Amino acid sequence: MSYLLNQLNAVRHLAEFEAMATSKKVITREEWEKRLNDVKVRKEDMNKLVMNFLVTEGYVEAAEKFRLESGTEPDIDIATITDRMAVKKAVQCGNLEDAIEKVNDLNPEILDTNPQLFFHLQQQRLIELIRNGKVEEALEFAQEELAPRGEENQSFLEELERTVALLAFEDVTNCPVGELLDISQRLKTASEVNAAILTSQSHEKDPKLPSLLKMLIWAQNQLDEKAAYPRINDLSTGALEDPAV
Amino acid sequence: MPSSASSSRQNHAEQLIARLNSVETPPESKLQDLRNMKNQIIGSRTKKLDYLSLGAVPCIVSILSIVVASMHSGGGGDELLELIAIQAAAIIGSFACRLESGVEAVLEAGACAFLMILITHQNEKVVDAVARSLKWIYQSKLAPKFYFLEEKNMEFLLSLLNSKNENVSCLGANIITRSCQTRMEQQALSGAGVITKLASLLDGSLSQREASLESLSVVMKKNPEIITKFLGYQNGGAVNFLTELIKDKHPRTRLLACACLIVIRNSCTTYLQDSRIKTGLVQTLLELLEDPDQVGDDAPFVLSSLIAEKEDLQMIAFECQVIEKLCNYLEAGPFQAKRLQGIFLALADMCSELECCRDRAFSLEALIYIKDALKHDSADVRTAACIFLRNLSRSVKNMSAGHFTNANITSPMVQLLCDSCPSVQIAALGAICNMVIDFTARESIFMQGGLKQLVQLSKSMVSAIRVNAIWALRNLAFLVNNRCKEEILLELTIPTLTSLICDPETSVQEQALALVRNLVDGPSDSVKYVFDEAGLLLDAIGKKLHSTVKIEVLIQGMYVLSNIASGNEIQKEAAMNQLFPQCWNNTQTSFIKFLQSTDSRLRIAAVWALVNLTFPNSPGACRRVIKLLNAGIISQLKTMVNDPCLDVKTKNDKREMCLNLSTQTTTK
Numbered sequence: 040m041s042y043l044l045n046q047l048n049a050v051r052h053l054a055e056f057e058a059m060a061t062s063k064k065v066i067t068r069e070e071w072e073k074r075l076n077d078v079k080v081r082k083e084d085m086n087k088l089v090m091n092f093l094v095t096e097g098y099v100e101a102a103e104k105f106r107l108e109s110g111t112e113p114d115i116d117i118a119t120i121t122d123r124m125a126v127k128k129a130v131q132c133g134n135l136e137d138a139i140e141k142v143n144d145l146n147p148e149i150l151d152t153n154p155q156l157f158f159h160l161q162q163q164r165l166i167e168l169i170r171n172g173k174v175e176e177a178l179e180f181a182q183e184e185l186a187p188r189g190e191e192n193q194s195f196l197e198e199l200e201r202t203v204a205l206l207a208f209e210d211v212t213n214c215p216v217g218e219l220l221d222i223s224q225r226l227k228t229a230s231e232v233n234a235a236i237l238t239s240q241s242h243e244k245d246p247k248l249p250s251l252l253k254m255l256i257w258a259q260n261q262l263d264e265k266a267a268y269p270r271i272n273d274l275s276t277g278a279l280e281d282p283a284v
Numbered sequence: 285m286p287s288s289a290s291s292s293r294q295n296h297a298e299q300l301i302a303r304l305n306s307v308e309t310p311p312e313s314k315l316q317d318l319r320n321m322k323n324q325i326i327g328s329r330t331k332k333l334d335y336l337s338l339g340a341v342p343c344i345v346s347i348l349s350i351v352v353a354s355m356h357s358g359g360g361g362d363e364l365l366e367l368i369a370i371q372a373a374a375i376i377g378s379f380a381c382r383l384e385s386g387v388e389a390v391l392e393a394g395a396c397a398f399l400m401i402l403i404t405h406q407n408e409k410v411v412d413a414v415a416r417s418l419k420w421i422y423q424s425k426l427a428p429k430f431y432f433l434e435e436k437n438m439e440f441l442l443s444l445l446n447s448k449n450e451n452v453s454c455l456g457a458n459i460i461t462r463s464c465q466t467r468m469e470q471q472a473l474s475g476a477g478v479i480t481k482l483a484s485l486l487d488g489s490l491s492q493r494e495a496s497l498e499s500l501s502v503v504m505k506k507n508p509e510i511i512t513k514f515l516g517y518q519n520g521g522a523v524n525f526l527t528e529l530i531k532d533k534h535p536r537t538r539l540l541a542c543a544c545l546i547v548i549r550n551s552c553t554t555y556l557q558d559s560r561i562k563t564g565l566v567q568t569l570l571e572l573l574e575d576p577d578q579v580g581d582d583a584p585f586v587l588s589s590l591i592a593e594k595e596d597l598q599m600i601a602f603e604c605q606v607i608e609k610l611c612n613y614l615e616a617g618p619f620q621a622k623r624l625q626g627i628f629l630a631l632a633d634m635c636s637e638l639e640c641c642r643d644r645a646f647s648l649e650a651l652i653y654i655k656d657a658l659k660h661d662s663a664d665v666r667t668a669a670c671i672f673l674r675n676l677s678r679s680v681k682n683m684s685a686g687h688f689t690n691a692n693i694t695s696p697m698v699q700l701l702c703d704s705c706p707s708v709q710i711a712a713l714g715a716i717c718n719m720v721i722d723f724t725a726r727e728s729i730f731m732q733g734g735l736k737q738l739v740q741l742s743k744s745m746v747s748a749i750r751v752n753a754i755w756a757l758r759n760l761a762f763l764v765n766n767r768c769k770e771e772i773l774l775e776l777t778i779p780t781l782t783s784l785i786c787d788p789e790t791s792v793q794e795q796a797l798a799l800v801r802n803l804v805d806g807p808s809d810s811v812k813y814v815f816d817e818a819g820l821l822l823d824a825i826g827k828k829l830h831s832t833v834k835i836e837v838l839i840q841g842m843y844v845l846s847n848i849a850s851g852n853e854i855q856k857e858a859a860m861n862q863l864f865p866q867c868w869n870n871t872q873t874s875f876i877k878f879l880q881s882t883d884s885r886l887r888i889a890a891v892w893a894l895v896n897l898t899f900p901n902s903p904g905a906c907r908r909v910i911k912l913l914n915a916g917i918i919s920q921l922k923t924m925v926n927d928p929c930l931d932v933k934t935k936n937d938k939r940e941m942c943l944n945l946s947t948q949t950t951t952k
Contacts, residue, residue, distance in 0.1 A: 139323060140319070140323050143322060143323055143326050143374070146379060147322065147326055147377060147416065148373040148377070148381070148416060149412075150326045150327040151326050151378055151382070152329055152381070152382075154531070157326075157327035157328075161327075180899045183293065184328065187328070187329070187330040188328075191329070241489045241490045241491070
């Protein structure tokens with residue numbers, strides 16, 4: 040990661056420096072690496088970024104181990120991560136009733152104050168009933184639990200209608216609302232509930248690392264207009280690729 | 285099918301409650317049932333209402349009472365009982381969460397008392413659940429009043445604020461927000477060190493920060509002493525932090541920080557007067573208007589508190605295009621009633637003083653939005669729309685341009701006079717008061733039966749309605765032709781007018797006399813309108829003049845008699861008799877008192893009356909002058925030659941002229 044941070048800093052410096060240039064400057068690999076070496080990034084900062092990522096994403100054991108090995112303190116109690124991960128897992132496995140119970144045990148206010156999240160969890164519950172072929176139960180559930188939400192809010196009503204439409208098609212995988220049955224729908228709901236729990240614990244719902252990477256890509260794009268320099272094109276490897284001459 | 289499914293769920297719920305109520309149910313089952321109930325009601329308003337109607341709340345509260353009883357008998361540490369307490373508290377909290385009927389049920393069942401005891405439980409999780417519950421109760425307007433002035437209560441409150449538990453400290457702040465109403469309570473809280481505590485909570489978690497912002501606003505409101513204390517906290521660090529908070533990433537924090545800064549600004553005119561802060565506040569609030577949730581609903585009200593009655597801020601807001609943005613919102617609608625009400629009230633405040641704001645509003649077709657809102661279901665929205673209309677109608681230019689009649693707004697306005705809600709009627713009357721000054725609008729209102737409605741409302745039991753109705757009639761009679769005057773009197777009738785002059789409210793008396801003044805003003809034969817067969821009206825006016833102490837009533841009464849004194853000989857005599865009745869011993873001093881009044885308006889009116897009474901061309905002028913001489917009026921007038929008020933002096937000079945002529949005639 041340090042090379043990513045170094046790259047980001049170097050790119051920003053150069054972009055500022057080259058603001059006045061009229062033609063594209065070419066920077067060789069040698070020159071670039073020299074600049075990179077001059078950039079100092081603190082180890083503690085990087086550790087914090089990693090811990091922040093692990094904690095927000097919910098990698099409990101990794102976070103614990105990293106804490107022991109690096110001495111970095113997480114900004115959130117690791118115990119709460121376990122509870123949160125249990126909820127996320129339940130949603131990802133399609134056990135929505137269980138997930139709701141767990142959220143309510145963790146903090147009963149979350150679903151009472153987040154009508155949108157509550158609706159999405161109930162909607163997912165309906166989707167799971169449909170997926171398992173429990174048609175009658177699904178209809179009853181839709182009538183009893185979801186219809187009142189639809190009455191309270193127009194956008195909920197529209198989403199509800201889309202979901203119930205699943206029942207109208209024989210071949211659900213090919214119908215217009217088929218994507219609701221996708222695993223990605225579960226993941227979307229899981230992510231939503233994860234974010235809500237983090238917010239209720241006064242924690243940032245997004246890790247910092249993606250923002251940094253976005254900043255790097257953006258800064259490189261800005262610099263591209265002014266210079267040719269070794270770019271990082273593959274974020275996963277962070278390898279510098281020589282500028283086209 | 286659905287109906288049988290719902291009735292089976294109903295049965296389910298009834299059985300659940302029955303099991304909870306039964307002493308035979310083992311605790312483990314009760315715990316399970318409680319969890320079930322909790323998971324059913326959280327998030328679902330309909331489920332909450334269902335359970336409420338089945339008597340769930342008293343059932344839960346009695347379970348809480350059992351827990352409390354066991355606490356007292358040293359049974360603390362019973363794990364099962366603690367788990368039950370946690371679930372029961374969570375259920376109560378959910379019922380109370382943003383549901384008025386839920387809060388009502390919870391309070392009626394006596395939950396508060398048990399919760400307040402349980403908050404000192406040794407189990408942290410119990411404390412947490414209970415604190416959340418109480419927090420929701422105290423966020424409602426129905427929450428019981430907390431008496432800060434009792435020492436034990438203050439200690440308890442401080443212990444809440446000092447707690448390490450986030451929910452408990454938030455509860456402390458919420459209690460203050462809800463219950464602190466008087467200056468004495470503010471002082472008591474400040475004296476107990478609450479300000480310092482709340483200021484330190486600003487640095488805590490998100491919920492602590494927001495709870496403390498709300499509380500600080502309430503404790504500092506209109507209290508410069510406490511504000512100074514807060515400003516001095518951490519050498520100004522606290523208020524700097526507050527100013528930074530208006531840029532916080534959480535919308536509710538930004539809103540509450542704005543509200544707090546506005547409280548400080550409004551009470552202490554030396555602080556936060558920097559133009560950057562003013563602009564910053566306006567822009568932050570404008571942006572918060574776009575929030576889809578409660579923050580967006582509350583934002584326009586906070587904006588109102590910033591700009592109300594402050595021209596400089598209205599100007600700044602105008603330059604930030606607040607009018608455009610608010611009108612764009614109305615275009616984008618539809619909105620919840622609360623937000624609509626807020627937007628109209630904010631627009632009303634913007635247009636209260638500045639013509640440029642009114643112009644802008646007119647150009648953005650504000651009248652169309654108002655017209656739609658006049659038919660809204662919510663009385664609050666109708667009222668707010670009327671208030672906005674009233675302020676817009678202060679624009680003489682736009683009134684005479686015929687915007688109101690063109691927009692066909694007079695008809696719905698007249699209909700609102702029959703609205704079921706008094707506040708709507710009062711607001712509608714306010715707007716009509718201004719609208720009738722314009723001739724075309726007046727015609728329109730007349731034609732649509734407005735006169736009848738106004739007269740009806742002038743007999744209302746609600747004094748605010750009476751005052752405003754007469755005020756509208758007064759304006760209606762201003763510079764109007766004789767035919768209209770006759771129509772007004774025919775509808776209103778002299779006896780009603782007489783009783784209004786004798787109304788228990790002085791503001792009604794004042795407007796009634798002003799109405800008479802307008803009726804007798806104008807061409808000379810207008811004076812006849814005051815003269816009914818029995819002379820009741822004139823008598824009532826005379827009596828009022830000599831009995832009231834309210835200056836505004838005196839002024840209007842004096843002008844009425846003064847106008848009457850400008851009529852023919854009989855009318856002059858009638859006015860004279862009222863101003864100087866024979867049978868009263870102290871009337872001489874009474875009139876002299878008017879001439880000696882500290883209010884120049886009354887002095888002017890009195891001198892006018894004298895000028896009209898002693899006008900040389902009138903046959904009885906001499907006789908009246910002698911009477912005035914005997915009453916010591918002339919000598920009083922001589923002392924007023926150098927009256928500081930120019931108007932009085934001018935009238936006095938005229939008076940002297942008449943007097944000299946009269947005396948010359950007499951001596952001749």
